[in-house]
Structures are given as structure tokens and as C-alpha cells.
Amino acid sequence: MKRDSFHAANTAGGGLGGPVPDAVFQTQFQCCSVEFSPFQEARLAVATAQYFGIIGNGRQHILEIGPDGNLREIRSFLTQEGLYDCCWSETNQNQLVSASADGSLKLWDVMTSDGYPVAHWQEHSAEVSSVHWNQVAKTSFLSASWDGSIKLWDPHHPTSLSTYCGHTGCVYAGIHSPRHSHRFLSCGTDGSLRIWDTKLPPSHATSLALGRVEGGAVQVVRAHEGEVLSADWDKYQDFLVYTGGVDRSIKMWDLRRPSLPLGFLHGHGYAVRRLKTSPHQEGVLGSVSYDMSCRVWGPTRVRGRAGELWRCEEHTEFVQGLDFHLFWPGRIATCGWDRRVCVWTLPFA
Amino acid sequence: MSSTQTSQANKRLEHLSGHLVKKTSRPGFLGGDVVVVSALRTPLCKAKRGAFKSTTTDDLLAPVLEAVVKQSGVDAATLGDIVVGNVLQPGSGAVGARMAQFYAGIPYQVPLCTLNRQCSSGLQAFLQVAASIQSGLYEAGIAGGVESMSLTDMSTSVPDVNFERVSENALSKDCTIPMGQTSDEVATRFQVSREDQDRFAAASHAKAEAAVKAGKFAEEIVPVRVSSGGEDGGEDGVTVVREDEGIRPGTTPEKLGGLRSSFSEGGSTTAGNSSQMTDGAAAVLVMSRGAATAQGMPVLGVLRGAAVVGVPPDIMGIGPAVAIPAALAQARLRVEDVDVFEINEAFASQCLYCVRELKIPMEKVNPNGGAIALGHPLGATGARQIATLLHEMRRTGKRWGVVSMCIGTGMGAAAVFENEAAAK
Numbered sequence: 001m002k003r004d005s006f007h008a009a010n011t012a013g014g015g016l017g018g019p020v021p022d023a024v025f026q027t028q029f030q031c032c033s034v035e036f037s038p039f040q041e042a043r044l045a046v047a048t049a050q051y052f053g054i055i056g057n058g059r060q061h062i063l064e065i066g067p068d069g070n071l072r073e074i075r076s077f078l079t080q081e082g083l084y085d086c087c088w089s090e091t092n093q094n095q096l097v098s099a100s101a102d103g104s105l106k107l108w109d110v111m112t113s114d115g116y117p118v119a120h121w122q123e124h125s126a127e128v129s130s131v132h133w134n135q136v137a138k139t140s141f142l143s144a145s146w147d148g149s150i151k152l153w154d155p156h157h158p159t160s161l162s163t164y165c166g167h168t169g170c171v172y173a174g175i176h177s178p179r180h181s182h183r184f185l186s187c188g189t190d191g192s193l194r195i196w197d198t199k200l201p202p203s204h205a206t207s208l209a210l211g212r213v214e215g216g217a218v219q220v221v222r223a224h225e226g227e228v229l230s231a232d233w234d235k236y237q238d239f240l241v242y243t244g245g246v247d248r249s250i251k252m253w254d255l256r257r258p259s260l261p262l263g264f265l266h267g268h269g270y271a272v273r274r275l276k277t278s279p280h281q282e283g284v285l286g287s288v289s290y291d292m293s294c295r296v297w298g299p300t301r302v303r304g305r306a307g308e309l310w311r312c313e314e315h316t317e318f319v320q321g322l323d324f325h326l327f328w329p330g331r332i333a334t335c336g337w338d339r340r341v342c343v344w345t346l347p348f349a
Numbered sequence: 350m351s352s353t354q355t356s357q358a359n360k361r362l363e364h365l366s367g368h369l370v371k372k373t374s375r376p377g378f379l380g381g382d383v384v385v386v387s388a389l390r391t392p393l394c395k396a397k398r399g400a401f402k403s404t405t406t407d408d409l410l411a412p413v414l415e416a417v418v419k420q421s422g423v424d425a426a427t428l429g430d431i432v433v434g435n436v437l438q439p440g441s442g443a444v445g446a447r448m449a450q451f452y453a454g455i456p457y458q459v460p461l462c463t464l465n466r467q468c469s470s471g472l473q474a475f476l477q478v479a480a481s482i483q484s485g486l487y488e489a490g491i492a493g494g495v496e497s498m499s500l501t502d503m504s505t506s507v508p509d510v511n512f513e514r515v516s517e518n519a520l521s522k523d524c525t526i527p528m529g530q531t532s533d534e535v536a537t538r539f540q541v542s543r544e545d546q547d548r549f550a551a552a553s554h555a556k557a558e559a560a561v562k563a564g565k566f567a568e569e570i571v572p573v574r575v576s577s578g579g580e581d582g583g584e585d586g587v588t589v590v591r592e593d594e595g596i597r598p599g600t601t602p603e604k605l606g607g608l609r610s611s612f613s614e615g616g617s618t619t620a621g622n623s624s625q626m627t628d629g630a631a632a633v634l635v636m637s638r639g640a641a642t643a644q645g646m647p648v649l650g651v652l653r654g655a656a657v658v659g660v661p662p663d664i665m666g667i668g669p670a671v672a673i674p675a676a677l678a679q680a681r682l683r684v685e686d687v688d689v690f691e692i693n694e695a696f697a698s699q700c701l702y703c704v705r706e707l708k709i710p711m712e713k714v715n716p717n718g719g720a721i722a723l724g725h726p727l728g729a730t731g732a733r734q735i736a737t738l739l740h741e742m743r744r745t746g747k748r749w750g751v752v753s754m755c756i757g758t759g760m761g762a763a764a765v766f767e768n769e770a771a772a773k
Binding site for chain 1: 358369370640
């Protein structure tokens, strides 16, 4: 990627009226999460929940960007409870997992003829907030729950492989490292960012007795004063992690020296709901917020310091979901409580 | 809807509303919180005739360096740096300050430097340590300042410059105007009357006197042992200096009104409404939030914003009027949010102008008196003000405080502190 391409772009808002989405899809329920397929470039999954996820049903949508550039639905699954997150399988192009408000996980197959999941796990005792497939080992995925635990799963195994406890309060995300199959991060209500190693037994904590690490995490970073709603690994540097939270800030962490954040990204007017780093451009990340905006951040012309590069304020409700397209640099998707899924092309890539 | 469903829905609603709270804590200043753990000063003594008239800066500085280490209980070997502000000593007294570090028992492995940003040197030293901590260079350091105006002569410190060129450049030329004349200029240009200046000066003495009587300064003063006698022909001995010398009880505006102008014909600036020439030192132990928490240190104050700005050299006294809003903007505060201001009283004219310009209620300004009563040991003043401010905020349970001063050659500096105990 050429760094100059950032600067050529019209930053922050893209001029009068803001940027315009390439395609929009209206869902029945409020959208909670969107993820592009790692196999089919036109396909994306959207998890939704009725009545803002507070009460009612859920629906897992599978959408496709048609030849005409418009979004259309190719499949959807109705669920008893709202769906808060979803992720695609890394081994089977037709399968994806949904995180349900009733604590269950559901594995769907787009090719089935009935409306039932091909696998269903009920272990979490509270809402599942996040699911994330291991992109290195590809054979396992993580779920994070309001019950305070993170669980590791094999889609072919009837029960979870391990349970990781340590957070006090809800866990909002469990995200595998994009480079090391055995590492993952988590974040939650307790304001911490935790790094875990699946090679270590989950009972690691008790064996350490009163040890300096908590609950088996190999590292605990006091990341924000309030809740940490989202976190992601930098896809280019092993030791870089980003966190975003209720305090409206995004912080950048060097795990080798976590006593202070490496940097801040300020701008969101309300809690940062979700953030993801770009798979295509080093130092670039996107974030969506309760302030109804989606922002993309990266190195700016001001001494290369990270700042806002792009912003859309198209959504008319809390923005909940965000993803970077894996094959198409500069393409992102957002979704929110305005029941809209939007696909965008960033003016730099 | 069943009751289970209702309680579930309520739980989720509560959860969601937790995401929408407008956070109560302030944004982190740059790279994370920097906290003051200890802030102490020497007594401030009259230059040339006070208790420190023959005390060298190393002897003034060592007691405060030692005291902040002792008070906090920090392991001196873990300090990342010591930065000392100084204006008048040759080379900012770099060698003497390093010697003072060793007197104070701080090991040689801890580095030290001195710096000079004129009257804000003590604050600049603090900001340098704060910035280093924020950028992760180290976790703890000492910032301080020291000045012996007894052993130096401000009036003869003429810069070694190309005066032909200076005279051709209006701004450079303005840098040669004596500070007292810049004060007269501020008074004239912004209509600060002689009467108002004298009233302000008398109030400074009265407030300082009250503070002394209430024993307020005891918390921030480190007694200094000086050898007495000797040159005066008396017998050799050691005197412990414990109190400020500059305060004149019973000072009235009327008495001050009888003084002649000191700097220019018909000027309103007098010896009585200007800061005093003073000897003294101050030191502040600064740490990252993480280090302070890990070591269970008390947090006296948290840095929330800081700014140094430039102003025209001929009216350098207006510096705080520009610097304070800039520092407050960083802390996302307004003037009216601040509870206590320590604005250096270089001259009553400029301090009063800044207070009026920023519409600060007079009762919030220098509640324990300022440099007119206590004195202005140039390089130490910024650190001295931090000590006075943070102890005052802790005593009174005030949350927001500002330290500010004007700077010769046309600048202003300001820093915003939060007393977190008052936020709860």
C-alpha cells in the first residue's frame, strides 16, 4: 500500500453530505454484527436481534453482493432469541456460527434445506456476545459471554474444549491472534484486556496459586477505566493491540510495555462498540460507535501520527457491526440498529 | 411476557444503558496519567539579606530532593531522571544540582539535568518529567527548581548578543526592556490603576500572613540547615530555617501607595507591588499512574493539561491570560470550573490584568498569597507553586487547580491539576 494514497484521499467525511454507500440492505430486526465470507468475496453474514436485542427473536442473514452491485439475501435462519454476533467457518465455506442471547451457539450450513442449525451448543449461562474463528489453525473458534467466560470450541466436538475464566463481569470479545493459533485476547466490563494461551491448561491459574496472572491469562492490561467493548490484534505486528470502550476512546497497546498505551484515538462521541484492524493496510483500523458513526483511522499527514482518515454518519442508529473485506482492499461493511447493512468503498486503498 | 423474560429484558436494558453513560473521568492527557506524589519546598528567604544570603544552590536544592524521596518512600534508584529549573546561576547551575543530588543520597546512576525557561523553569522541569513519563521513557522522576538571587545579580545579567542586529528588530529589541517596565506597559495599556495594584499587593501579604498563622505552609516547607555566623563575625553554628521571610504583616494599600515607582518615571510598578527577590528551592516527585498505583503511593494531583504560549515581549506579563485558556482547553475545562489558581505575582499589574481578562473571581486567586508576599525565586517558582497549589487543594477538598506564570521575553505557561479525592 502506498502511504501517499491516504493523503490523496479526501479525509474525514469525504466532503458535502458525507460518503455514500455502494449498497444497502434493510433487515427486519436490528443488526448486531456483519462479517464478510473468507471464501466467497460477494458473501456476507449479518446477525440480527429483534427489539434491539432486549427481547424477542433473532435472525441470521446470509447476503450476497449481486452482479448489479446490490445486496440481496440468499438465506436466513430465524432463531428463538436475538443473535449478537456471527462468524464464518474457516474450513467450510457454507458454514457459520451465531452467538445467541440465550447463551447458545448455533452452527448453520447455507446448503441445508431446513431452518435448523447443523450443530447447537448450550454451555454459557448468559448472553454470548462474541464468536471468532481461529484463522491460523482454522479448526476451532472462540465464544465470549456475559457469564464472564470465554470458551474454545471444535465444531465437530459436542462440548467446549476449554473454558477460560478470570474476567469479572461480562466478556465482550474473544479474538484469536491472526498470527499465532494458540493466542487470543479478550476484553470486558472489568476494563481489562487479557491475553491467553490455549497451550497452557485453563487450570493454569490455580496451579500458579496467588500468582501474578489472573485466571490463567498470560497477561492482563488495565486498558480503560470503563468497560472495554471491543479489541483487536494488529495484523502486522504481533505485539500491537487496539481496544475501544465506553470511555469513547480507542487505545493502542504495545504488549511488551503495557503500563501505558502507545496512543489514543479520540473522536467518537459515545462508546466505541466495535473495532477491527485492516487486513490490507498496516496501521489502519475501523471503529463503529453508539455515536452512529463509523470511522477509519490511520497514519495521517501530520508527522504520520494516527488520526481519523474517513468517517461515515449514514446510520441513523447505534452502529454495531463492522468488517473489512478480505479480498478487496478498501471495501468495508457496517450495520446497525437502524436495521441497515451498508457496504462502502474507502477512498484510499 | 413471562416474569423471567421481563427480568431478562431489564437486565439487558440496564446493560445497554451502561454503554451509554457519559463517562465521568477526564480524557487521559497524552499518553496516560501523570501524578504528583510529593511536592515540597524550602522556606523562601529575602535575597541579599535573608537567611539564605550566603547559601549556595546545592545546599538549597539538596533538602527538597531528599525530602520528596523520603516523604514518598520511593526507591531513589528507580528514578528515571531529575530535572531542575534554574535561571540565574551560570549554566543553570548544572554541576551544583548534580552535587545536590548526591548530598540528598540519590545514587549516581540516576541522571540529572537543569533547564531554563526563565520564570517558568520550575514548571518546565515538571512538564519535562511528565512528558518523559508519558512517552514511556521512565516511570518516576523528580522535577524541581532552585534559585539564589543573593549570589547572582539579575540586573547585570545582560545577554551576550549582537546588539546592532537586536536594535534593528522590534521584537528582539523589546526583549531588552527591563521586566519592571513591561509591567508599567501592561498597567498603562490595560488600565490597571496604581491603587488596584497596591490593593492586590496588600491582599497578597494579608493572605500569606493568614496562611502562616493557620500553619498551612508547614505541610509544604522542608526546614533547611544553614551555617550561621562565619562571615558576620558571629560564632559558627547551624541555624535551621523554617519560615518564609518575605511576608510583611500589616501591609496596607495606603502604605504601599507611598512608595515611588521603581522602573520608569510616573510608572505604577513599585517595589511594594512587585515580586520580591528571593532564595529558595522546591521539588516535586512525579510518577506514572501505573507506578504510583503499583507502589501504593498517595496521589496529590493528576496533570490534566498544560501549555506554554508566546506573547509580545514588551507586555510579557499577559502570558497567563493566554496560557491558562490553552491549558484548560486540553483538560476540557472552562475557567469557571477551576477552584484554585496559583498565578505568579511577578507584578501586581500583570497578575491583576490576567485575573480580570479571564474573569476569575478574586477569591480563587493565590488564596495563600503569592510572590509579592512570599517572593519569586525565579527558577524555583513553578515547582513552588505546584507544592502550594496541591496542598491547598488537598486541605480544602477542591478538585481543579491551575498553576501559571508569565515569562520574560514574552511567554506564558500554565498547567491544570486535578485532586481526584475531590471528584469522588
